[in-house]
Amino acid sequence: MKFVVETSARHVHVTQEDLETLFGKGHELTKKKDLSQPGQFACEEKVTIVGSKKEMKASILGPVRPETQVELSLTDARSIGVDAPIRESGDIAGSGACKLVGPAGEVELKEGVIAAKRHIHATPEDAEKLGVKDKDVVSVKIDTEGRSLVFGDVVVRVSPKYALAMHIDTDESNAAACGREVFGEIVK
Numbered sequence: 001m002k003f004v005v006e007t008s009a010r011h012v013h014v015t016q017e018d019l020e021t022l023f024g025k026g027h028e029l030t031k032k033k034d035l036s037q038p039g040q041f042a043c044e045e046k047v048t049i050v051g052s053k054k055e056m057k058a059s060i061l062g063p064v065r066p067e068t069q070v071e072l073s074l075t076d077a078r079s080i081g082v083d084a085p086i087r088e089s090g091d092i093a094g095s096g097a098c099k100l101v102g103p104a105g106e107v108e109l110k111e112g113v114i115a116a117k118r119h120i121h122a123t124p125e126d127a128e129k130l131g132v133k134d135k136d137v138v139s140v141k142i143d144t145e146g147r148s149l150v151f152g153d154v155v156v157r158v159s160p161k162y163a164l165a166m167h168i169d170t171d172e173s174n175a176a177a178c179g180r181e182v183f184g185e186i187v188k
């Protein structure tokens with residue numbers, strides 16, 4: 001059973017409070033396009049992520065969340081000079097620090113910078129078909145033109161709110177030379 005593999009570019013999730021610090025009092029996110037996961041969307045708003053060496057821009061993904069989180073590739077993290085431990089989304093205790101700069105203000109993040117652990121989103125029905133359960137760690141084979149790769153350490157996340165898709169970052173995507181439409185399958 002194959003599933004789509006999507007590449008996540010660097011992005012930022014923000015709290016409503018940090019959004020207002022960055023973009024002004026009462027600011028609300030402006031949806032640019034829906035993402036594959038139900039309710040998640042890319043926004044028009046961009047912020048600057050400032051590290052010890054450099055800075056780079058990233059889009060905000062909505063909706064707002066209980067904690068601000070910056071997701072970078074390891075190449076991005078090294079380039080701008082921040083730590084980005086490999087973590088599951090939401091697991092940010094003791095993760096990397098950076099500064100975020102928006103048109104109305106700045107937010108000093110003591111933690112929240114991560115390199116997202118590669119993962120599969122699955123509904124309970126998908127998980128049953130795939131023979132996996134929530135928090136399983138599996139290997140996924142991705143077939144591409146000339147750079148096929150088996151990724152280990154892929155965590156499975158199961159929720160009725162999800163849509164079946166695997167998420168990798170731009171480093172992982174480039175390592176497998178992923179093109180526009182890529183599929184993966186779990187290998188035992």
Ligand SMILES: [Zn+2]
Binds near residue numbers: 119121167
């Ligand atoms: Zn994801």
